[in-house]
Amino acid sequence: MHSTIKDVAARSGVSIATVSRAINAPELLNAQTLAKVRESIEALDFMPSARGRQLRGVRTRLIGVIVPTLANPVFAESLQGIDEAASKSDYRLMLMTTDYDTARERRAIETLREQRVDGLIATVADAESNPLLDELDRIGLPYVLAHNDTLCRVAVSVDNRRAARDGVRALLVQGHRRVLMLAGSFTESDRARLRYRGYEDAMLDAGLKPQSPLELDFNAEHLPPAMLAHFSNPATRPSAIFCSNDRLAIIAIRSLVHAGLSVPGDISILGFDGIPLGEWLSPALASVVTPNREIGRCAWDHLASQLGLTEGATNLATPASPLRLPHSVRIGATIAPFIGSTDLSNDSTVSPAPLNRP
DSSP states (O other): OOOOHHHHHHHHTSOHHHHHHHHHOGGGSOHHHHHHHHHHHHHHTOOOOHHHHHHTTOOOOEEEEEESOSSSHHHHHHHHHHHHHHHTTTOEEEEEEOTTOHHHHHHHHHHHHHTTOSEEEEOOSOSSSOHHHHHHHHHTOOEEEESOOOSSSOEEEEOHHHHHHHHHHHHHHTTOOOEEEEEEOGGGOHHHHHHHHHHHHHHHHTTOOOOOOEEEOTTOSSOOHHHHHHHHOTTTOOSEEEESSHHHHHHHHHHHHHTTOOTTTTOEEEEEEOOHHHHHSSSOOEEEEOOHHHHHHHHHHHHHHHHTOTTOOSSOSSTTSOEEEOOEEEOOTTOOOOOSOOOOTTTTTOOOOOOOOO
16 A cells, blocks of 8 residues: 555654655754655655645656667667757656666656656567556556567657567568568567567568577677577578567677678578668668657657647557558668578478577
8 A cells, every 4th residue: 555645644743744844845844854754755665646745736857768779879869869858848867777688677766756757758578567657657657668569658768669560571572481580578678579570571472481489688798609599591591581679689799700601591590670880781680670869759749738848749540549650671781682492391391499598
């Protein structure tokens, strides 16, 4: 059961109005009373209602931003879009990263609530089933999800399933039939799960059997030996690999080249996210391109609309509706037409050997 401001007042031996002043205008209280109230707040684990502060017109002009990592340029691009838009309304950002860890995700949300942010923009592991977001809904703290592709919460993303399908179809058009998917951990990313569904769609549409995904830790810096052995063996080697994000694609290319394989001579590689860095590589990375900075900007627009700011949302159907932005497929030099046997009798039935995650 959650503590209320009335519980804090009773424990402190002061009025509810005094507790409110301790939260919103602590400079009006003497040090002894303030210390007493703060001790009760901590002991009762009381979280002031963000919505209540807004109704009283009290704002911090702080926005909490939660992303899995800044090692993936996608989230740095989104953060740039958020900051550019929020700064025009004189809002500042408080950033926390979760390292794809649900326990850190919880701590990040709790910390930002304690800092009395006016709202949150977050990328979470699982948008559909998430008690942390359910709690934000209960207390009325405005939030918007960025990159999480869901229809049940306020979110800005691309259609991950459709985008992945379009990307894999581009591989199939080049004659590839033995296509595998390399993904981050499905338990840590609902985006990876949706992109695998898109991979399945494209393969089934082509009359091919989808293969089990090869999962790799998001923080890995190279492919594990078992996976490299799988790719190096002509009997099990795919002709193309669809990676669930560009960072994994770059890691795959580096590991394959170090193992003596050629990209795209031996294996074609397709990424997902379209980070600008991919175009600077040699060969240039083929990728499903998503508008990452625009996702951040539109996430701010959604949140600004919830906060009642006048510069709110120019591209929104309603303040609470999810928004999916367009994607495209960039055919870079890491994809080459398939040259080899057209006998698909094994390609559609042979599944890759089980591989352990690193």
